[in-house]
Amino acid sequence: MKRRNFVGKVALGAMSGIIGTEIVFGSSMPLEYVPLFLQDNDPYKMFAKDKEMVVLNDKPWNIEAKAHLLDDRITPNKSMFIRNNGLIPENIDAKNWTLTIDGESVKQKKTYSLAELKSKFKIYTYQLTLECGGNGRSEFDPPAKGNQWTIGAVSCANWTGIRVRDVLEDVGIKEDAVYIGYHAQDLHLTRDPNKEPISRGVPMKKALMDETILAFQMNGKDIPLAHGYPLRLVAGGWPASVSGKWINRISIRNKEHDGEKMTGSSYRVPKNPVAPGEEVKDSEMAIIESMPVKSLITYPKSGALLQSGSTLKIRGHAWAGELEVTKVMYSIDFGATWNSCSLEKPINRLAWQHFSAGIQFPKKGYYEVWAKAIDSNGKAQPMLVPGWNPKGYLNNACHRIAVKVV
Numbered sequence: 001m002k003r004r005n006f007v008g009k010v011a012l013g014a015m016s017g018i019i020g021t022e023i024v025f026g027s028s029m030p031l032e033y034v035p036l037f038l039q040d041n042d043p044y045k046m047f048a049k050d051k052e053m054v055v056l057n058d059k060p061w062n063i064e065a066k067a068h069l070l071d072d073r074i075t076p077n078k079s080m081f082i083r084n085n086g087l088i089p090e091n092i093d094a095k096n097w098t099l100t101i102d103g104e105s106v107k108q109k110k111t112y113s114l115a116e117l118k119s120k121f122k123i124y125t126y127q128l129t130l131e132c133g134g135n136g137r138s139e140f141d142p143p144a145k146g147n148q149w150t151i152g153a154v155s156c157a158n159w160t161g162i163r164v165r166d167v168l169e170d171v172g173i174k175e176d177a178v179y180i181g182y183h184a185q186d187l188h189l190t191r192d193p194n195k196e197p198i199s200r201g202v203p204m205k206k207a208l209m210d211e212t213i214l215a216f217q218m219n220g221k222d223i224p225l226a227h228g229y230p231l232r233l234v235a236g237g238w239p240a241s242v243s244g245k246w247i248n249r250i251s252i253r254n255k256e257h258d259g260e261k262m263t264g265s266s267y268r269v270p271k272n273p274v275a276p277g278e279e280v281k282d283s284e285m286a287i288i289e290s291m292p293v294k295s296l297i298t299y300p301k302s303g304a305l306l307q308s309g310s311t312l313k314i315r316g317h318a319w320a321g322e323l324e325v326t327k328v329m330y331s332i333d334f335g336a337t338w339n340s341c342s343l344e345k346p347i348n349r350l351a352w353q354h355f356s357a358g359i360q361f362p363k364k365g366y367y368e369v370w371a372k373a374i375d376s377n378g379k380a381q382p383m384l385v386p387g388w389n390p391k392g393y394l395n396n397a398c399h400r401i402a403v404k405v406v
């Protein structure tokens with residue numbers, strides 16, 4: 001059997017990374033041998049996820065949280081959803097990782113090493129809400145193709161990195177720049193190196209915002225491999241698909257970026273409302289930008305039992321894309337009447353906000369607690385599934401939990 005050469009050693013490093021500890025005697029392991037731990041293919045072990053996370057797909061890996069798993073104020077790795085369009089890159093070599101800035105509207109193309117990026121630019125930390133554009137898709141009728149996310153494709157972690165603006169300005173932006181587009185190291189499902197699984201971007205205005213960063217840490221540690229190690233774009237408040245993982249190139253474009261999943265009907269919704277099931281021409285669709293207002297009751301878990309006469313303390317988070325949430329209300333009578341929750345300010349722009357309330361119930365029996373958030377433009381979450389769209393994006397219907405008073 002072939003022994004490990006240099007390339008083999010790199011792969012060994014990647015395997016250790018996934019396992020989360022060194023493979024002692026790994027150098028004696030035959031080349032192309034797959035350790036049992038990885039053969040198990042247990043995503044909970046591989047990605048260090050909570051046992052209650054729900055695997056929607058394994059090729060590519062797509063995993064979502066349940067509401068009660070998102071109770072932390074800052075989402076830990078174990079309950080952060082994973083959304084991949086392709087295969088997680090293997091053999092990541094952070095020491096030799098580079099980021100190239102190019103495109104029609106770059107003054108002069110430039111490549112930085114990861115170490116250079118970390119030392120040359122000022123470092124910022126923000127809590128940023130990342131929600132998949134398809135979160136809530138499972139509720140649309142007629143159903144939309146794609147991962148059937150329920151409510152768990154959202155997170156708000158602490159991201160540390162450098163401002164995209166600082167890097168682009170260091171390189172030089174031409175006056176005709178309108179968009180940036182990212183390119184990343186993940187592999188297309190076909191393993192065809194000429195195809196990209198996804199290459200999205202944002203208009204310059206969003207790219208140049210303070211909170212749009214190139215992150216190298218999540219919650220104070222190296223970003224977990226599945227979430228974009230060693231470098232990812234984080235553009236909170238927009239569909240999380242624009243927050244490219246494993247980024248190695250950013251193109252400054254003189255037109256709307258036309259990378260994979262930017263065109264056609266991807267991450268687009270009809271410009272005007274359509275009837276459920278109606279066919280919509282691509283020319284009638286618009287790119288999703290800021291995500292709509294939404295909230296999640298993260299405590300208690302749906303199905304809670306409450307002793308009659310006691311007060312139920314509920315809590316959760318609310319977010320509104322680029323906007324702030326100004327109010328969260330709850331209802332225990334299927335939306336007939338509403339009461340205010342107490343609501344905290346966001347720790348920084350684009351971070352989710354925490355709400356809580358103490359609820360008393362009039363008598364024993366079955367109840368549902370509904371939560372509804374309202375954004376700074378006065379827009380509220382709909383109580384039921386909002387406007388149908390062909391790809392099943394932007395379902396921001398009110399979240400609800402069941403409670404029995406006994």
Ligand SMILES: Nc1nc2c(c(=O)[nH]1)N[C@H]1C(S)=C(S)[C@@H](COP(=O)(O)O)O[C@H]1N2
Pocket residue numbers: 080081082083084085086130131132133155184185186197198226227228239240241242243244245246247
């Ligand atoms: N390179 C790359 N970046 C990517 C993706 C991907 O498949 N490849 N998926 C995008 C999508 S659709 C979402 S919702 C978020 C999910 O981020 P997470 O897996 O860290 O939660 O990553 C985005 N960035």
Ligand SMILES: [Mo]
Pocket residue numbers: 083131132133134239240241
């Ligand atoms: Mo997504």
